[in-house]
Amino acid sequence: MCPERALLSPYVDNEIGPAGARRVELHVAECRSCREQLRAYQTVSHALLESREPDVSAAGDRIWRRLDTMRGALRGQASFWTRGVRVPAPVAVALMAGVTLFLTSVAMWSRVNDARLELPAFGAAAVGAAAVGVIAASAQPVQWLEQGAIVIQLPDEPQFIQRGMPTILREAELTTVSARPAALP
Amino acid sequence: MRSKSERWWRDSDFGGIYRELFPLIFRVAFRIAGERGLAEDLAHEAFLRLLNRDAPLPSIDETKYWLLRVVRNLSLNHEKRRARERRAVGRLEQEGPRLAVPADTPLMQAAARDAVQEALNELPHNMRSAIVLREYAGMNYRDIASVLGISEGNVKVRLHRARRQLARLLSDGVPHVS
Ligand SMILES: [Zn+2]
Numbered sequence: 001m002c003p004e005r006a007l008l009s010p011y012v013d014n015e016i017g018p019a020g021a022r023r024v025e026l027h028v029a030e031c032r033s034c035r036e037q038l039r040a041y042q043t044v045s046h047a048l049l050e051s052r053e054p055d056v057s058a059a060g061d062r063i064w065r066r067l068d069t070m071r072g073a074l075r076g077q078a079s080f081w082t083r084g085v086r087v088p089a090p091v092a093v094a095l096m097a098g099v100t101l102f103l104t105s106v107a108m109w110s111r112v113n114d115a116r117l118e119l120p121a122f123g124a125a126a127v128g129a130a131a132v133g134v135i136a137a138s139a140q141p142v143q144w145l146e147q148g149a150i151v152i153q154l155p156d157e158p159q160f161i162q163r164g165m166p167t168i169l170r171e172a173e174l175t176t177v178s179a180r181p182a183a184l185p
Numbered sequence: 186m187r188s189k190s191e192r193w194w195r196d197s198d199f200g201g202i203y204r205e206l207f208p209l210i211f212r213v214a215f216r217i218a219g220e221r222g223l224a225e226d227l228a229h230e231a232f233l234r235l236l237n238r239d240a241p242l243p244s245i246d247e248t249k250y251w252l253l254r255v256v257r258n259l260s261l262n263h264e265k266r267r268a269r270e271r272r273a274v275g276r277l278e279q280e281g282p283r284l285a286v287p288a289d290t291p292l293m294q295a296a297a298r299d300a301v302q303e304a305l306n307e308l309p310h311n312m313r314s315a316i317v318l319r320e321y322a323g324m325n326y327r328d329i330a331s332v333l334g335i336s337e338g339n340v341k342v343r344l345h346r347a348r349r350q351l352a353r354l355l356s357d358g359v360p361h362v363s
Contacts, residue, residue: 009345013319015326040352047355048320051301053212054221060207063229067203070233 002027002034012041202248203232209322210252216317217260219306227263231255253322253332257314264310304354312347315340 004027010016011024028035210231215224231252242248305313311333318329326340333340 006345009348010326010341012348013326013344015341037352040356041348044348044351044355045320047301048305048316048351052299053215054224056208056211059211059221059225059228060203063207063211063225063232064203066229067232067236070236 002031004028004031004034005037008034008038008041011038012045199236202235202245205245206249206252207232209249210256212321213253213317214256214260216302216305216321217257217310217314218263219302223260223263227256227259230259250328250332253318254334257332261310261314300355304351307354308347308350312343312350315343316347316351319344 004024007016007020007024011021016024024038028038207228211224211228214227214231215221218224218227234255235248235252242251305317308316314333315329318324318332324332326337326344329340330337335343
């Protein structure tokens, strides 16, 4: 095979100096095989650029709206207490596990007390009420998440992809975007 | 104290960056991913990560390269995972009754794509990302090398092979769906 063959692709890309370009041009004038190869490469480049593509501006609008719903958490002045917090995903999982464990132990504890220590009715009721309170409070974080006050921080490495995330966001888009369409900047 | 990312998006114009870079990022994502839905997810994820960065990148060019790197890495991971899943499905098919293919698989979407994108999809990921950055992002070898984290010599080799393979695939007519 001709040594010039390896220069054809860089020649198409304008990545060889004038001397290299001259060498390629002289060679392809003589060599039919390399000439055909060069023409094939140029045809490929042309075909790539001519090939159909989806509507870029429609895609741009759709993704801007998706981003806009995510940006809610970054908007608006907030006091120390109402400001959004970022929770790393492992911590969020640990917290949820902790709440579940706590609720379970409260329930167990009250049952144990009911059975063995014959806690006065008033005490048992108080424990029961506390458990109900904790259960009610555990709905609050979900609300915070929905309002974007808590953002669960997923790993930031480029190797990490958020599985299932796009589907969730598309759902969110259906509910929020129809109500409040965001304009492109 | 407000978080850093909150502050830097107030100071700089995210909308402006988005408007300037989205078309390029989306085109590259589409050509590497081979389908619109996946390309939108990749582009969305890349801009979302930009939004969540603690500090802005020093220039629009560096922002562009950063986004391209994210898109390329995400699509590579996606492809690896899909290959693993396909192998798993292949094993199941050998063991048990044939699984019905759901209507919205990449395989079905492939039927609607044109021959050029089909040919691109046949290339290994490393060749495909090089040729896409060259042809659709108009980047030179040095910049492609920096985005892909390889040497310029390696870029040259990948582009040469990608072109040779594309020329063969396109001259054979419509490539088969693998
Ligand atoms: Zn020759």
